[in-house]
Amino acid sequence: MDLFRIEGGRPLSGTVKAAGAKNAVLPILTAALLTEEPLEVQNAPGLADVDTLLNLLRELGCEAERSEGGRVHIQSAKQPHYRAGWEQVRRMRGSFCVLGPLLARTGRAEVSLPGGCVFGVRPIDVHLKGLEALGAKVAIEHGFVMAEAPPGGLVGAEVFLGTAFGSSVTGTMNVMMAATLARGQTIIQGAACEPEVEDLGKCLIAMGAKISGLGSPRLIIDGVDSLSGATHSVLPDRIEAGTYLLAGALTGGQVRVDNCPSEHLSALFDRMWQAGLPFERGEDWAETLPCGLGARPRPTDVTTQPHPGFPTDLQAQWMALMVLADGVSVITERIYPDRYMHVAELLRMGARIRRQGTASVVEGVPNLSGAPVTASDLRASAALVLAGLVAKGQTEVHRVYHIDRGYEGIEKRLQSLGARIERVRS
Ligand code: EPU
8 A cells, every 4th residue: 555755844835736636526526427418527636536537437337438638438328327326436425426316317226235434333314314205205215225216206205414413415415416317406405515516516507407595505406307418517626725735834934825715715715814824815825925934823712513614524634734834723523523533543642632522622733753553534534645745854644545546646746846755655
């Protein structure tokens, strides 16, 4: 398994361009199952997760071709297979988004319970509740969700998709996709408002779906008989952009992110401002301003929340910054209470962090020291790479396949910003 070897202690400087959003491209590709016409997806990031999903879609009978420049051409069979097996679905959560489209198009779906990043229980009850509201019979048997539409197909209904921890992003996506081909009107209350849900909705509208309320917690979907092909360009990845900005801020360097979806990063900018980190931003770019390696940020609390709150997918990276802050900060995880796999590894590098229930109390230290650490999930791995960039001496981040799932060529991009990071293949 590959590892990253990092020599810390260099301010980063230069420009990177944010790629297409992982959490938008995955469901968008599954939307190809809703039609027999071709779907042309542009700005698809070159990620391991995209390859995994394309393999799954091929197994379901789609033709999928990926070409240079982030283009994916995908066309579903007239009669797609309806069983999505463990081998592909276990690798990532996004693949569970085949459930809604398969059920709507073929009347039947058998989809393995999903895998993906492991940071506590990740239920799917909301997905199933939504599909049941549209008339599907759903059961879990031998590790598979077995779903069947009523004779005549799914029927529109009103359904509430909120959970105790906010709305479900992929749950909203699954139900929204299924509803596009249901008979009559579906109203989703408590819909997730994440930009990736909106981007999927725009793609579905380009395919002929009738959806209103995108970006709000109330979606109205009027079912249509069939959907057509379309061309859709995936929105830029706010989490990737935020990760590079935090790499710039952490090293006191000047990192500009082009193609940055600034309007989707308000909560991060708010916290950066509070922490005294100098930066500038425009509509589609943002840049950290140099303040020198070793300039310590102000301790700044963060509570993760559904969009537009501070994203859980940037919590670990924020912690990598706060471990060097000039005082004590509290990070509270309101989406995934146990998403703290990075804490034990940051402690190995000299950080001082105490877990208290769903919160972590972070006492800033003047320096981190390089150490061998193990990546355990995608964003935790990103945090460890960021910490390695400022630690004294050498850090080895093991099991970096997690990071390849969500960051296209991260070591090359960081090298282009002046970081001393290399991939050691094994
Ligand atoms: N939840 C339920 N029941 C459900 C579904 C979710 O109670 O049926 C709860 C979860 O336990 C969690 C909250 O609702 O507390 C939100 O979970 P959600 O369903 O929104 O998560 P997801 O759709 O499985 C997506 C992203 C995650 C991101 C979350 C939250 C994809 C493929 N994954 O997951 O991305 O953290 O939304 O924004 O879109 C990542 O990119 O690193 C990543 C993990």
